[in-house]
Amino acid sequence: MSSSVQEARNEIQQSRKLAVDDDWLDDLRLRIDDFCGIVSEYLEPEQVEQLREGCYFAAEAHAGIYRKSGEPYIFHPLAVARILANVRFDHETLLAALLHDVIEDTHYNKEHLSAHFGPEVAELVDGVSKLTQIHFNSKLEAQAENFRKMFLAMAKDLRVIMIKLADRLHNMRTLSAMRAESRRRIARETLEIYAPIAGRLGMNHLRQELEDLGLSHLYPFRFRVLQEAVRKMSGNRREIIGQMESRIDNRLQEEGIKARAVGRSKHLWGIYQKMRGKPSLPFRERANLAGH
Numbered sequence: 001m002s003s004s005v006q007e008a009r010n011e012i013q014q015s016r017k018l019a020v021d022d023d024w025l026d027d028l029r030l031r032i033d034d035f036c037g038i039v040s041e042y043l044e045p046e047q048v049e050q051l052r053e054g055c056y057f058a059a060e061a062h063a064g065i066y067r068k069s070g071e072p073y074i075f076h077p078l079a080v081a082r083i084l085a086n087v088r089f090d091h092e093t094l095l096a097a098l099l100h101d102v103i104e105d106t107h108y109n110k111e112h113l114s115a116h117f118g119p120e121v122a123e124l125v126d127g128v129s130k131l132t133q134i135h136f137n138s139k140l141e142a143q144a145e146n147f148r149k150m151f152l153a154m155a156k157d158l159r160v161i162m163i164k165l166a167d168r169l170h171n172m173r174t175l176s177a178m179r180a181e182s183r184r185r186i187a188r189e190t191l192e193i194y195a196p197i198a199g200r201l202g203m204n205h206l207r208q209e210l211e212d213l214g215l216s217h218l219y220p221f222r223f224r225v226l227q228e229a230v231r232k233m234s235g236n237r238r239e240i241i242g243q244m245e246s247r248i249d250n251r252l253q254e255e256g257i258k259a260r261a262v263g264r265s266k267h268l269w270g271i272y273q274k275m276r277g278k279p280s281l282p283f284r285e286r287a288n289l290a291g292h
Contacts, residue, residue: 019060024071027240028074028078031075032097035051035055035085050095051081054098055078057116062074062105062106077097079170080167080170081097083097084163084166089159092118092124092159093162096124096163099113100128101132102125103171110125113125122177123157124159127160134147148193148196148197152197165194165203168210171186172210172213175217183218184217184218186217187214188218195210198210208269224269226272243263
Protein backbone atom coordinates (compact mmCIF):
# COMPACT_ATOMS: atom_id res chain seq x y z
CA MET A 1 0.00 0.00 0.00
CA SER A 2 1.47 3.38 -1.02
CA SER A 3 2.09 6.05 1.60
CA SER A 4 -0.36 8.42 -0.12
CA VAL A 5 -3.15 5.84 0.01
CA GLN A 6 -2.37 5.15 3.67
CA GLU A 7 -2.41 8.86 4.50
CA ALA A 8 -5.76 9.24 2.73
CA ARG A 9 -7.21 6.36 4.74
CA ASN A 10 -5.94 7.88 7.98
CA GLU A 11 -7.58 11.21 7.12
CA ILE A 12 -10.89 9.46 6.45
CA GLN A 13 -10.69 7.61 9.78
CA GLN A 14 -9.83 10.81 11.66
CA SER A 15 -12.80 12.63 10.12
CA ARG A 16 -15.19 9.75 10.81
CA LYS A 17 -17.37 10.25 13.86
CA LEU A 18 -16.85 7.75 16.66
CA ALA A 19 -20.03 6.68 18.47
CA VAL A 20 -19.04 8.05 21.89
CA ASP A 21 -19.79 11.17 23.92
CA ASP A 22 -17.61 14.16 23.05
CA ASP A 23 -16.12 14.11 26.56
CA TRP A 24 -14.58 10.71 25.81
CA LEU A 25 -13.79 11.23 22.12
CA ASP A 26 -10.13 12.25 22.37
CA ASP A 27 -9.40 9.51 24.92
CA LEU A 28 -10.95 6.86 22.69
CA ARG A 29 -9.08 8.06 19.61
CA LEU A 30 -5.80 7.89 21.54
CA ARG A 31 -6.57 4.34 22.69
CA ILE A 32 -7.43 3.21 19.18
CA ASP A 33 -4.27 4.81 17.78
CA ASP A 34 -2.20 3.15 20.53
CA PHE A 35 -3.75 -0.25 19.77
CA CYS A 36 -3.20 0.16 16.02
CA GLY A 37 0.38 1.22 16.69
CA ILE A 38 1.02 -2.04 18.54
CA VAL A 39 -0.49 -4.28 15.87
CA SER A 40 1.25 -2.39 13.04
CA GLU A 41 4.54 -3.76 14.39
CA TYR A 42 3.67 -7.27 13.16
CA LEU A 43 0.51 -7.21 11.02
CA GLU A 44 -0.01 -6.14 7.41
CA PRO A 45 -1.37 -2.60 6.81
CA GLU A 46 -4.65 -4.00 5.44
CA GLN A 47 -5.13 -6.03 8.61
CA VAL A 48 -4.42 -2.99 10.78
CA GLU A 49 -7.08 -1.03 8.89
CA GLN A 50 -9.56 -3.86 9.36
CA LEU A 51 -8.86 -3.75 13.10
CA ARG A 52 -9.40 0.00 13.12
CA GLU A 53 -12.71 -0.60 11.40
CA GLY A 54 -13.50 -3.17 14.08
CA CYS A 55 -12.89 -0.51 16.75
CA TYR A 56 -15.37 1.84 15.09
CA PHE A 57 -17.92 -0.96 14.64
CA ALA A 58 -17.63 -2.01 18.29
CA ALA A 59 -17.93 1.61 19.45
CA GLU A 60 -21.14 1.99 17.44
CA ALA A 61 -22.54 -1.33 18.69
CA HIS A 62 -21.93 -0.41 22.35
CA ALA A 63 -22.88 3.27 21.98
CA GLY A 64 -24.63 4.65 25.05
CA ILE A 65 -23.50 1.75 27.28
CA TYR A 66 -21.18 2.45 30.22
CA ARG A 67 -19.22 0.32 32.65
CA LYS A 68 -19.56 0.52 36.44
CA SER A 69 -16.50 2.78 36.41
CA GLY A 70 -18.40 5.33 34.29
CA GLU A 71 -16.25 4.75 31.21
CA PRO A 72 -17.82 4.00 27.80
CA TYR A 73 -18.16 0.24 27.34
CA ILE A 74 -15.96 0.27 24.22
CA PHE A 75 -12.93 0.84 26.46
CA HIS A 76 -13.31 -2.76 27.72
CA PRO A 77 -13.17 -4.72 24.42
CA LEU A 78 -10.41 -2.41 23.24
CA ALA A 79 -8.38 -3.24 26.36
CA VAL A 80 -9.03 -6.97 25.86
CA ALA A 81 -7.77 -6.76 22.28
CA ARG A 82 -4.70 -4.83 23.46
CA ILE A 83 -3.83 -7.56 25.98
CA LEU A 84 -3.81 -10.11 23.14
CA ALA A 85 -1.98 -7.77 20.76
CA ASN A 86 0.85 -7.49 23.27
CA VAL A 87 1.48 -11.23 22.81
CA ARG A 88 1.12 -11.02 19.02
CA PHE A 89 -2.18 -12.77 18.31
CA ASP A 90 -3.46 -12.92 14.73
CA HIS A 91 -5.81 -10.24 13.44
CA GLU A 92 -8.88 -12.54 13.40
CA THR A 93 -8.45 -13.15 17.13
CA LEU A 94 -8.00 -9.42 17.76
CA LEU A 95 -11.14 -8.61 15.76
CA ALA A 96 -13.07 -11.19 17.76
CA ALA A 97 -11.71 -9.65 20.98
CA LEU A 98 -12.94 -6.22 19.89
CA LEU A 99 -16.36 -7.70 19.13
CA HIS A 100 -16.54 -10.34 21.86
CA ASP A 101 -19.59 -8.85 23.63
CA VAL A 102 -21.46 -7.72 20.52
CA ILE A 103 -23.64 -10.83 20.07
CA GLU A 104 -24.34 -11.07 23.79
CA ASP A 105 -25.10 -7.41 24.51
CA THR A 106 -26.24 -5.67 21.31
CA HIS A 107 -28.73 -6.05 18.45
CA TYR A 108 -26.07 -7.48 16.12
CA ASN A 109 -26.05 -11.25 15.60
CA LYS A 110 -23.59 -13.79 14.25
CA GLU A 111 -24.77 -13.27 10.67
CA HIS A 112 -24.12 -9.53 10.92
CA LEU A 113 -20.57 -10.13 12.10
CA SER A 114 -19.96 -12.74 9.42
CA ALA A 115 -21.07 -10.30 6.72
CA HIS A 116 -18.85 -7.51 8.07
CA PHE A 117 -15.75 -9.41 9.20
CA GLY A 118 -15.99 -12.94 7.83
CA PRO A 119 -17.20 -16.32 9.16
CA GLU A 120 -13.99 -17.07 11.12
CA VAL A 121 -14.32 -13.96 13.27
CA ALA A 122 -18.06 -14.56 13.71
CA GLU A 123 -17.40 -18.12 14.90
CA LEU A 124 -14.87 -16.91 17.46
CA VAL A 125 -17.26 -14.27 18.83
CA ASP A 126 -20.07 -16.83 18.96
CA GLY A 127 -17.79 -19.19 20.89
CA VAL A 128 -16.99 -16.52 23.46
CA SER A 129 -20.70 -15.72 23.82
CA LYS A 130 -21.50 -19.37 24.56
CA LEU A 131 -18.80 -19.54 27.24
CA THR A 132 -20.15 -16.34 28.80
CA GLN A 133 -23.52 -18.03 29.30
CA ILE A 134 -22.00 -20.63 31.65
CA HIS A 135 -22.39 -19.69 35.30
CA PHE A 136 -20.25 -21.24 38.01
CA ASN A 137 -21.79 -21.49 41.46
CA SER A 138 -20.14 -24.40 43.27
CA LYS A 139 -17.29 -23.90 45.75
CA LEU A 140 -16.39 -27.58 45.74
CA GLU A 141 -12.99 -28.28 44.21
CA ALA A 142 -14.18 -31.43 42.40
CA GLN A 143 -17.02 -29.54 40.75
CA ALA A 144 -14.66 -26.71 39.84
CA GLU A 145 -12.50 -29.26 38.02
CA ASN A 146 -15.55 -30.52 36.12
CA PHE A 147 -16.37 -26.95 35.18
CA ARG A 148 -12.84 -26.37 33.87
CA LYS A 149 -13.09 -29.50 31.72
CA MET A 150 -16.47 -28.42 30.36
CA PHE A 151 -15.16 -24.91 29.71
CA LEU A 152 -12.24 -26.25 27.66
CA ALA A 153 -14.36 -28.83 25.84
CA MET A 154 -16.93 -26.24 24.72
CA ALA A 155 -14.33 -24.16 22.90
CA LYS A 156 -13.67 -25.66 19.46
CA ASP A 157 -10.88 -23.12 18.94
CA LEU A 158 -8.35 -22.35 21.68
CA ARG A 159 -8.40 -18.72 20.59
CA VAL A 160 -11.88 -18.52 22.12
CA ILE A 161 -10.36 -19.47 25.49
CA MET A 162 -7.61 -16.89 25.09
CA ILE A 163 -10.13 -14.13 24.39
CA LYS A 164 -12.12 -15.19 27.44
CA LEU A 165 -8.99 -15.18 29.61
CA ALA A 166 -8.02 -11.70 28.39
CA ASP A 167 -11.59 -10.59 29.04
CA ARG A 168 -11.40 -11.89 32.60
CA LEU A 169 -7.99 -10.28 33.13
CA HIS A 170 -9.24 -6.83 32.20
CA ASN A 171 -12.36 -7.32 34.32
CA MET A 172 -10.14 -8.22 37.26
CA ARG A 173 -7.96 -5.16 36.69
CA THR A 174 -11.05 -2.95 36.90
CA LEU A 175 -12.96 -4.92 39.54
CA SER A 176 -12.74 -2.19 42.19
CA ALA A 177 -15.76 -0.47 40.60
CA MET A 178 -17.99 -3.41 41.62
CA ARG A 179 -19.72 -3.98 44.96
CA ALA A 180 -17.78 -5.96 47.60
CA GLU A 181 -20.00 -9.04 47.28
CA SER A 182 -19.60 -9.12 43.49
CA ARG A 183 -15.84 -8.64 43.82
CA ARG A 184 -15.53 -11.65 46.12
CA ARG A 185 -17.66 -13.86 43.88
CA ILE A 186 -15.75 -12.93 40.73
CA ALA A 187 -12.39 -13.26 42.50
CA ARG A 188 -13.23 -16.77 43.75
CA GLU A 189 -14.37 -17.79 40.27
CA THR A 190 -11.14 -16.41 38.83
CA LEU A 191 -8.97 -18.35 41.27
CA GLU A 192 -10.89 -21.62 40.90
CA ILE A 193 -11.58 -21.58 37.16
CA TYR A 194 -9.75 -19.04 35.02
CA ALA A 195 -6.28 -18.98 36.59
CA PRO A 196 -5.89 -22.81 36.45
CA ILE A 197 -6.98 -22.82 32.79
CA ALA A 198 -4.40 -20.13 31.98
CA GLY A 199 -1.78 -22.29 33.67
CA ARG A 200 -2.78 -25.37 31.66
CA LEU A 201 -2.41 -23.38 28.44
CA GLY A 202 1.09 -22.22 29.41
CA MET A 203 0.07 -18.58 29.92
CA ASN A 204 1.90 -18.29 33.23
CA HIS A 205 2.27 -14.51 33.34
CA LEU A 206 -1.46 -14.20 32.79
CA ARG A 207 -2.12 -16.89 35.41
CA GLN A 208 0.02 -15.15 38.00
CA GLU A 209 -1.66 -11.79 37.47
CA LEU A 210 -5.10 -13.42 37.70
CA GLU A 211 -4.08 -15.14 40.94
CA ASP A 212 -2.67 -12.02 42.58
CA LEU A 213 -5.69 -9.95 41.54
CA GLY A 214 -7.98 -12.70 42.80
CA LEU A 215 -6.22 -12.74 46.16
CA SER A 216 -6.38 -8.94 46.45
CA HIS A 217 -10.16 -8.91 45.98
CA LEU A 218 -11.07 -12.09 47.85
CA TYR A 219 -8.87 -11.41 50.89
CA PRO A 220 -7.90 -7.71 50.66
CA PHE A 221 -6.53 -7.45 54.20
CA ARG A 222 -4.41 -10.60 53.88
CA PHE A 223 -3.17 -9.34 50.51
CA ARG A 224 -2.05 -5.99 51.93
CA VAL A 225 -0.30 -7.60 54.91
CA LEU A 226 1.49 -10.10 52.67
CA GLN A 227 2.40 -7.43 50.12
CA GLU A 228 3.98 -5.25 52.81
CA ALA A 229 5.87 -8.19 54.33
CA VAL A 230 7.30 -9.15 50.94
CA ARG A 231 8.22 -5.53 50.21
CA LYS A 232 10.19 -5.26 53.47
CA MET A 233 12.21 -8.41 52.88
CA SER A 234 12.75 -8.05 49.13
CA GLY A 235 15.79 -5.79 49.23
CA ASN A 236 17.75 -6.04 46.01
CA ARG A 237 15.82 -9.12 44.86
CA ARG A 238 15.82 -8.22 41.15
CA GLU A 239 19.54 -7.62 41.15
CA ILE A 240 20.20 -10.97 42.82
CA ILE A 241 17.96 -12.82 40.35
CA GLY A 242 19.68 -11.03 37.45
CA GLN A 243 23.10 -12.11 38.72
CA MET A 244 21.92 -15.70 39.06
CA GLU A 245 20.56 -15.67 35.50
CA SER A 246 23.84 -14.32 34.12
CA ARG A 247 25.95 -16.95 35.91
CA ILE A 248 23.76 -19.80 34.73
CA ASP A 249 23.66 -18.42 31.16
CA ASN A 250 27.45 -18.15 31.10
CA ARG A 251 27.87 -21.72 32.32
CA LEU A 252 25.35 -23.01 29.76
CA GLN A 253 27.29 -21.22 27.03
CA GLU A 254 30.58 -22.72 28.25
CA GLU A 255 29.04 -26.19 28.07
CA GLY A 256 27.65 -25.56 24.58
CA ILE A 257 24.06 -25.94 25.76
CA LYS A 258 21.51 -23.86 23.86
CA ALA A 259 19.21 -22.67 26.63
CA ARG A 260 18.39 -19.56 28.63
CA ALA A 261 17.86 -19.22 32.37
CA VAL A 262 14.84 -17.22 33.43
CA GLY A 263 14.34 -16.32 37.08
CA ARG A 264 11.24 -14.84 38.64
CA SER A 265 10.14 -13.46 41.94
CA LYS A 266 7.54 -15.53 43.77
CA HIS A 267 4.13 -13.96 43.28
CA LEU A 268 1.88 -13.30 46.26
CA TRP A 269 -0.66 -16.03 45.58
CA GLY A 270 2.11 -18.63 45.47
CA ILE A 271 3.46 -17.42 48.82
CA TYR A 272 -0.06 -17.38 50.28
CA GLN A 273 -0.68 -20.96 49.17
CA LYS A 274 2.59 -22.02 50.78
CA MET A 275 1.57 -20.35 54.01
CA ARG A 276 -1.73 -22.21 54.02
CA GLY A 277 -0.04 -25.54 53.30
CA LYS A 278 2.76 -25.13 55.84
CA PRO A 279 1.57 -22.71 58.53
CA SER A 280 4.51 -23.50 60.85
CA LEU A 281 7.14 -22.60 58.24
CA PRO A 282 8.88 -19.25 58.89
CA PHE A 283 7.77 -16.49 56.50
CA ARG A 284 11.27 -15.96 55.08
CA GLU A 285 11.41 -19.61 53.99
CA ARG A 286 7.94 -19.49 52.44
CA ALA A 287 8.83 -16.35 50.48
CA ASN A 288 12.26 -17.50 49.30
CA LEU A 289 13.78 -15.14 46.80
CA ALA A 290 13.23 -16.77 43.46
CA GLY A 291 11.28 -19.36 41.57
CA HIS A 292 12.35 -21.16 38.41
